[in-house]
Structures are given as structure tokens and as C-alpha cells.
Amino acid sequence: MSNIILGNKVKLYRNIDGKNFVNTMSDEELRENLEFLDPIIRGRGYENLDIEKMPSLKKLKLIEEGRFGKTFVDKKNIGFYQKDDEPDILINSSEHLELSKFSRTQSLDELYKEIYDLEGKLEEKINFAFSPEYGYLTSRVFNAGTGFKPIAFLYLPALNYFGINEIAKGLSRLGYTLGSYRDKSKKALASIYTLSFESSLTEEEGSYIEKLKLISEEIADVERENRKKLYLDNIISLEDMVNRSYGLLANARLLSEEEMMQSMSMINLGVELSILKPNREFDFYQEIMKLRNGHLQIERGSILDLRSRDILRANKSRSLMKEVFK
Structure with a gap:
């Protein structure tokens, strides 16, 4: 694939x-x-x-x-x-x-x-x-x-x-x-x-x-x-989007499911275009599934309110960014 x-x-x-x-x-x-x-x-x-x-x-x-x-x-x-x-x-x-x-x-x-x-x-x-x-x-x-x-x-x-x-x-x-x-x-x-x-x-x-x-x-x-066009003609905008997404996932204290999905996608594009250098294999689709609402709550073993989900997702996202990119 x-x-x-x-x-x-x-x-x-x-x-x-x-x-x-x-x-x-x-x-x-x-x-x-x-x-x-x-x-x-x-x-x-x-x-x-x-x-x-x-x-x-x-x-x-x-x-x-x-x-x-x-x-x-x-x-x-x-x-x-x-x-x-x-x-x-x-x-x-x-x-x-x-x-x-x-x-x-x-x-x-x-x-x-x-x-x-x-x-x-x-x-x-x-x-x-x-x-x-x-x-x-x-x-x-x-x-x-x-x-x-x-x-x-x-x-x-x-x-x-x-x-x-x-x-x-x-x-x-x-x-x-x-x-x-x-x-x-x-x-x-x-x-x-x-x-x-x-x-x-x-x-x-x-x-x-x-x-x-x-x-x-x-x-x-x-x-x-x-992707070639984006890289060659819009490199500053591309690097900005990738690094903003990385900054959000690496530092956010509250992270919605939608923000996580969009940022994971942009980071993955950055990896594929060599803007970001991961320390290990980064399967963004798999990581997205791990940070979706259902998976988070099953892993925690209880139903969480919106704010608690976003806090937990942000914690896991920060840990993931440290593991993959630092």
C-alpha cells in the first residue's frame, strides 16, 4: 500500500x-x-x-x-x-x-x-x-x-x-x-x-x-x-502549516478531536516531504485512531466529558510528539 x-x-x-x-x-x-x-x-x-x-x-x-x-x-x-x-x-x-x-x-x-x-x-x-x-x-x-x-x-x-x-x-x-x-x-x-x-x-x-x-x-x-507544486511554489506557507500543527500537538493542553486529526494530517505531509524528521515510523492514520474519542475513553475505562477528553488527548499528543520527533 x-x-x-x-x-x-x-x-x-x-x-x-x-x-x-x-x-x-x-x-x-x-x-x-x-x-x-x-x-x-x-x-x-x-x-x-x-x-x-x-x-x-x-x-x-x-x-x-x-x-x-x-x-x-x-x-x-x-x-x-x-x-x-x-x-x-x-x-x-x-x-x-x-x-x-x-x-x-x-x-x-x-x-x-x-x-x-x-x-x-x-x-x-x-x-x-x-x-x-x-x-x-x-x-x-x-x-x-x-x-x-x-x-x-x-x-x-x-x-x-x-x-x-x-x-x-x-x-x-x-x-x-x-x-x-x-x-x-x-x-x-x-x-x-x-x-x-x-x-x-x-x-x-x-x-x-x-x-x-x-x-x-x-x-x-x-x-x-x-505536492511538488506545494513544496516548490509555496514552501514558506507549507513549512508554516506543518510547524504550526507540530506546535499545537506538542504543546496544547486542550486538544479537540478535529484539531488533532487536521494537525496529524499536516504533520504527516511534513514527514513525507522531509520537513520534519521522525525518530521512528510514524503511521498518522493509526495515531489518529488512537486519539479519537471512543479509543481514548475505552483505554481510560470510563465515559469522559468533552473537556476531560480534550485534556487527555492533549496529554497523549504531547507525549507522542516527544517520542516521535525528539
């Missing part, structure tokens, strides 16, 4: 033949769905994590890790299943079944194989809704056909600096969606973007994978060129 392509994720959506879609099911139908699928999934060696009984901090951590969304935990008659080194399985999320896996090290091809190996084993016990004309049926037309969604995670600080809207519009015209983690001002945080397809209806899975790999590399090339 390059320092621009941070990781990959694959999702697969399936519905049971002859049943209503999740968004039109009654509570009783959702419960029947769960009762039918639960023993099949457990039979594959999966563990069921009871969302309703799960501590709120554990839910927050799993949401931050992208294992499921915020809306999922508020639903009734849902199931979340995990197994070491295997894709996660969600029941009654947007579809009857959702298989997904994110990896920092595995390729889209490797994730694709894992997901479809699991789907094949489940299909031995489950008759999935399929149309010869439209392919696998889903509640959202864009997810129908293959029911397959490959996603690339991209780190694009230079493009973010110069403005990424035109690239996003161009990608949209080609059938891609460029998403990002955003704060309340709608500004991209940490310059981390997700790239996926708007629809997976018309082509085979392998075609989508190859297209996503190709466009990801093309975007990475544009990012590299923009």
Missing part, C-alpha cells in the same frame, strides 16, 4: 429471496429474519456481538473504526457478527445481509476473494434474491446488480490544499463518488477521502475492481504532482 492509498474496503449486499426489503419490514419480520440468519452465521464460527447490550463506548469505538454506522445501532432486531481475520457480517442494516472488510494491507482483489468465499458458503444455506435481468436485488437501485461495493481510502492533503471540488465533479461525471470525513463546516478532516462507485449495476465485479485501482493510481499521481 502506498502512502497515498491508505487502505481498501469491500462491501457486499444480499437479500433473502421472497422477503420484503429491510426498509419495508415490520418488527416481527425483522426478528424472523434475524432468527433465521443467526444460526447459519454462528455455524460459520462467527461471534454475535449484542448491540443492544453493548456498552456505549464499545459502540463508539466500532463506529469510529467504520465497522457500522451511527444509524445502525439505533435500530431494533439487528445483528453484528465478527470473526478473527474474516469479513464482518451485519443483519438488517440497509439490506438483509451486509458483508464487509477493511484492510490497510490487503488489496481489493484479496478482499474480494475473501468476501465472495464467505458469500458462497452462506449461499449453501440461504437462497438470495436474484433476477436474471437485474442481478442481485437490493433496496437501493445503485447497489443492485452485483451488490458489490469496493472502496479505496486516499490521503490527499495537497489536492485538499489547492481545492478538490473540480476533481470530485469530474469523478462524479465518470460514475465515481469521492467522500470524506467532514466536520460541521463541511470541510474535509485529515485530508482522508473515500473513492467508490455510484452504482454497481451494469458490470462484473472484476471490472469495478480494475477501474477503481486504475483511477486511484491516477489520483495518486495527481496528488504527487500537487
Whole structure:
């Protein structure tokens, strides 16, 4: 994996033949769905994590890790299943079944194989809704056909600096969606973007994978060129942003999650452009996850108010800067 392509994720959506879609099911139908699928999934060696009984901090951590969304935990008659080194399985999320896996090290091809190996084993016990004309049926037309969604995670600080809207519009015209983690001002945080397809209806899975790999590399090339431009034409501004970010992380006594993410991203750019010299390997994505709200509170073992979280995050950030750069 390059320092621009941070990781990959694959999702697969399936519905049971002859049943209503999740968004039109009654509570009783959702419960029947769960009762039918639960023993099949457990039979594959999966563990069921009871969302309703799960501590709120554990839910927050799993949401931050992208294992499921915020809306999922508020639903009734849902199931979340995990197994070491295997894709996660969600029941009654947007579809009857959702298989997904994110990896920092595995390729889209490797994730694709894992997901479809699991789907094949489940299909031995489950008759999935399929149309010869439209392919696998889903509640959202864009997810129908293959029911397959490959996603690339991209780190694009230079493009973010110069403005990424035109690239996003161009990608949209080609059938891609460029998403990002955003704060309340709608500004991209940490310059981390997700790239996926708007629809997976018309082509085979392998075609989508190859297209996503190709466009990801093309975007990475544009990012590299923009980094050169930023370094050569705006070195003073670049050094200022990097050192301000370092100063904040090395000295702050109160540090919000948003400030931490933005500053970690800028410091990482400084490392990659040799403005800062770390003493050890610096994986900014991993360090961001360690300093997010859910991870901090689980590590502390208690729910913290906003100010306490920001104080703890600042303490850990100062220690990290000393360890990495001094």
C-alpha cells in the first residue's frame, strides 16, 4: 500500500429471496429474519456481538473504526457478527445481509476473494434474491446488480490544499463518488477521502475492481504532482502549516478531536516531504485512531466529558510528539 492509498474496503449486499426489503419490514419480520440468519452465521464460527447490550463506548469505538454506522445501532432486531481475520457480517442494516472488510494491507482483489468465499458458503444455506435481468436485488437501485461495493481510502492533503471540488465533479461525471470525513463546516478532516462507485449495476465485479485501482493510481499521481507544486511554489506557507500543527500537538493542553486529526494530517505531509524528521515510523492514520474519542475513553475505562477528553488527548499528543520527533 502506498502512502497515498491508505487502505481498501469491500462491501457486499444480499437479500433473502421472497422477503420484503429491510426498509419495508415490520418488527416481527425483522426478528424472523434475524432468527433465521443467526444460526447459519454462528455455524460459520462467527461471534454475535449484542448491540443492544453493548456498552456505549464499545459502540463508539466500532463506529469510529467504520465497522457500522451511527444509524445502525439505533435500530431494533439487528445483528453484528465478527470473526478473527474474516469479513464482518451485519443483519438488517440497509439490506438483509451486509458483508464487509477493511484492510490497510490487503488489496481489493484479496478482499474480494475473501468476501465472495464467505458469500458462497452462506449461499449453501440461504437462497438470495436474484433476477436474471437485474442481478442481485437490493433496496437501493445503485447497489443492485452485483451488490458489490469496493472502496479505496486516499490521503490527499495537497489536492485538499489547492481545492478538490473540480476533481470530485469530474469523478462524479465518470460514475465515481469521492467522500470524506467532514466536520460541521463541511470541510474535509485529515485530508482522508473515500473513492467508490455510484452504482454497481451494469458490470462484473472484476471490472469495478480494475477501474477503481486504475483511477486511484491516477489520483495518486495527481496528488504527487500537487505536492511538488506545494513544496516548490509555496514552501514558506507549507513549512508554516506543518510547524504550526507540530506546535499545537506538542504543546496544547486542550486538544479537540478535529484539531488533532487536521494537525496529524499536516504533520504527516511534513514527514513525507522531509520537513520534519521522525525518530521512528510514524503511521498518522493509526495515531489518529488512537486519539479519537471512543479509543481514548475505552483505554481510560470510563465515559469522559468533552473537556476531560480534550485534556487527555492533549496529554497523549504531547507525549507522542516527544517520542516521535525528539
